[in-house]
């Protein structure tokens with residue numbers, strides 16, 4: 387296989403140049419990465435080829451191994467950041483792909499029309515282009531890619547039900563691992579959010595209320611468990627566990643937090659876990675790994691957001 391693996395170059399969403407793992411076959415290079423352990427690949431496809439738009443889409447090819455067109459920017463970043471997220475989970479936790487079985491990581495870019503979102507749809511990633519005002523191509527943010535691929539990890543571990551408190555935890559764990567992929571700021575999605583405005587973001591872990599999220603149980607939003615209610619406000623109430631995560635990371639540090647959050651997600655949490663269950667899971671994980679002082683810091687981080 388090594389014979390067919392290649393390294394190409396690409397232009398990312400923000401105009402930056404980066405190396406991408408490609409595959410060479412019949413005098414053609416593909417955005418197709420066979421370099422990871424086990425037999426899964428990282429593959430990035432385009433949802434449209436001028437004809438129909440169906441998933442997973444169409445392979446992206448170049449005869450010169452250079453993926454530098456405007457259309458290819460979203461694919462270059464989706465591919466590059468998927469590889470970085472794979473490496474993060476493998477190097478820090480020994481996890482082989484999202485399901486720990488080495489399954490493919492498939493991403494489709496240019497999904498939909500002016501679609502202001504990205505998602506894990508159960509077996510693959512999809513990335514919208516954004517409308518150019520609220521978002522630019524959403525794969526251009528490493529924290530967004532980390533957020534979405536963590537939904538895949540959650541699905542194959544705790545499988546937190548996407549509604550009410552368990553759904554807000556599902557969202558929060560994705561934001562927290564998105565932060566772990568982008569620890570230079572406490573913002574979520576800032577690299578692709580409002581390309582015409584600098585300094586803003588979709589969410590903030592350090593200051594959830596800055597973007598309309600609660601940061602304490604006293605402001606928990608009892609929204610309807612419907613699509614219109616965002617399934618009980620999963621993207622709103624995630625501000626509370628997100629603030630607890632900010633408190634935790636600033637008190638016990640990044641490296642310990644990564645291990646504590648991964649252990650809670652993969653060992654202790656279950657589909658119907660509540661915020662109180664998450665506190666207990668994280669405190670127990672901290673105790674397991676680092677002892678009572680670290681456990682106490684985690685407990686205080688949650689006390690501060692009103693989860694006792």
Ligand SMILES: Cc1cc(C(=O)NCC(F)(F)F)no1
Pocket residue numbers: 502503504524530531533534575588621
């Ligand atoms: C409201 C709302 C927020 C989100 C969201 O977080 N999307 C994931 C991201 F990665 F694109 F940000 N979707 O609807």
Ligand SMILES: [Ca+2]
Pocket residue numbers: 529568571572573574575576
């Ligand atoms: Ca960020």
Ligand SMILES: [Zn+2]
Pocket residue numbers: 533534537557560
């Ligand atoms: Zn999400």
